[in-house]
Amino acid sequence: xxxxxxxxxxxxxxxxxxxxxxxxxxxxxxxxxxxxxxxxxxxxxxxxxxxxxxxxxxxxxxxxxxxxxxxxxxxxxxxxxxxxxxxxxxxxxxxxxxxxxxxxxxxxxxxxxxx
Amino acid sequence: xxxxxxxxxxxxxxxxxxxxxxxxxxxxxxxxxxxxxxxxxxxxxxxxxxxxxxxxxxxxxxxxxxxxxxxxxxxxxxxxxxxxxxxxxxxxxxxxxxxxxxxxxxxxxxxx
Numbered sequence: 367x368x369x370x371x372x373x374x375x376x377x378x379x380x381x382x383x384x385x386x387x388x389x390x391x392x393x394x395x396x397x398x399x400x401x402x403x404x405x406x407x408x409x410x411x412x413x414x415x416x417x418x419x420x421x422x423x424x425x426x427x428x429x430x431x432x433x434x435x436x437x438x439x440x441x442x443x444x445x446x447x448x449x450x451x452x453x454x455x456x457x458x459x460x461x462x463x464x465x466x467x468x469x470x471x472x473x474x475x476x477x478x479x480x481x
Numbered sequence: 482x483x484x485x486x487x488x489x490x491x492x493x494x495x496x497x498x499x500x501x502x503x504x505x506x507x508x509x510x511x512x513x514x515x516x517x518x519x520x521x522x523x524x525x526x527x528x529x530x531x532x533x534x535x536x537x538x539x540x541x542x543x544x545x546x547x548x549x550x551x552x553x554x555x556x557x558x559x560x561x562x563x564x565x566x567x568x569x570x571x572x573x574x575x576x577x578x579x580x581x582x583x584x585x586x587x588x589x590x591x592x593x
Contacts, residue, residue, distance in 0.1 A: 370524075397579050408487070408570055408583035409525070424580065425482070456524050463579035465532065468513065470581065472524030 367392050370473035372457050378479045379447040387442040387476050389457030397460045398440040399424075399470065400432065402453040409456060415440055447480045454478070483508040485573050487584025494561050495592050502587045504571035505553040513574040514554045515581070516545060518567045525570060529556070561591045 373388045391398065396417050401409040411424030415434040429451060431443040440459075444451060455476045461467035484507040494500050506514075512533040517525035531538045531545045531554065538545050542561075547554040558565055568588050572581040 399580075406490075406586070408485075408585045409581075410583070411580055414580060425582075458524075460579055463574075468574075468579055469515070469527050469530070470579070472517075472526065474522075474524050 369393065370457055370459055370471055372455075372473040372476050374476060375474070376477045378481060379444075380481060381447060381449065383447050384443070384445050385447070385478075387444075387455055387457075387478070389440045389442065389473060390438050391440075391457075391459040391471075392438065393459060393461070393471070394437065395459035395461050395471075396437070397462060397470075398434065399458040399460075400430070400440070400442045401456045401458065402426065402451075403456060403475075404453050412442065412455075444478075449480050452478060452480045483511060483573055483575050483582040485571060485582050485584040487571050487587055489587060490585065491588045491590070493590045493592065496561060496563060498561055500556075500558045500561055500565070500589055500591075502556045502569055502571070502589070503553060504555070504573075504584050505551075506573040506582075507552065508573070508575050509549075509552060510576045511573040512576065514545070514547060515572050515574075516556050517570045517572065519570065519586075520567045528569075558589075561589075563591050563593050565589060566591045 399414045400412040413432040457473040458470040515530035544557040571584040
């Protein structure tokens with residue numbers, strides 16, 4: 367299993383541009399998550415999904431959109447990039463929330479800079 | 482919502498010494514407390530977790546303790562090695578969904 371994969375690894379955007387961060391998992395996990403990590407800070411939840419077709423907002427959803435058309439993929443969309451969105455973005459997945467299957471597995475991250 | 486505070490933000494120890502990182506949480510209904518290790522340029526990786534029905538859990542050189550009354554939990558690393566150097570994050574999960582609230586992280590440096 368490749369686990370959780372993310373593309374691209376790095377990206378520089380100009381203010382106002384849009385882009386999609388890709389996330390895929392091959393573990394047949396139901397739950398998927400997007401976090402952002404600002405320098406020297408912990409991770410903050412942007413959006414999450416409990417299954418295909420179901421998404422919900424996390425702590426910091428403004429400026430982002432998500433979709434979940436398949437179990438495997440959970441892309442994150444930035445429509446109008448702003449400097450405040452400069453961060454490292456991590457995608458994660460878990461089977462569900464039951465004991466022994468609720469561990470969240472993280473991808474390697476996408477480092478985004480908005481200039 | 483849940484709020485998790487983590488201390489210290491940086492910790493430097495000599496190889497072979499012990500390291501302790503502490504976290505407090507605000508939601509008394511939280512029932513799951515994982516610890517993640519993040520190496521430079523990589524995503525966080527789970528190293529140990531504890532649930533609210535247990536007071537302590539050990540895995541080789543790593544242990545976690547939980548005090549539900551005081552709403553705090555701690556990570557203990559014994560016999561530290563240079564490869565333990567990383568950023569460590571604690572997290573807490575409330576009763577709804579599987580959403581984790583993370584602490585701010587601790588940068589551990591183990592000096593050889």
